[in-house]
Amino acid sequence: MKLVQRVKGILFDTDAEWARIEQEGVSVPALYREHILYLAAIPPFATFLGAWLFGYSGGVFAGAHPAFAPGLARAALQYGLSLPLLYLVGFVISSLAPHFDGESDDARALALAVYSYTPAWLAEASGLIPGMRWLDIFGFYGVYVFYLGLPRMLKCPKDHADIFTLVVLTLTVAAAAGHAFVVHWLAPITTQ
16 A cells, blocks of 8 residues: 555655655665565556557557567566666666765665656556557656655755756666667567
8 A cells, every 4th residue: 555655646746755755764675575566567567468468559560469478478578677777777876966966875866766767657557558658658757756856865956956867867768778679689579
């Protein structure tokens, strides 16, 4: 139930939720156990199930359905690789913080990244429904969530928060592209 309350707070009362998070003790194992393990599973498995049930809706594989076992293995690989990648993103954010007059703290940087990913993870559930992938756009709300949390979690001054947010957005896009490349290299899409 704590997960549901946290997600609602992040989505609908972001600033107040960051104030609560700032007051809590942040632990990496707790973040994984209480938040990441559940929400990070949404993108790969929603995409797999949507494609397996309804087929791909565009591109080279339009109309094709992934084979069940390889598709499920690909989703599991995508999920498994995302878990350490999140920690790496948090570590890089923590390392960058002093360059923007913030404080370096790996656990708080991971919390900042994870809670900022929450809207994107939830938006990825649209992969279950054909033609609804455009709802992924709501994941960009996470940029705003990050921007609001940055001064609280890493003590970055507000006058540096906008540039730091853009740097982290670029980092996140690059990490996602690298992740997609590795997943596709290790487990290419096989169709029926």
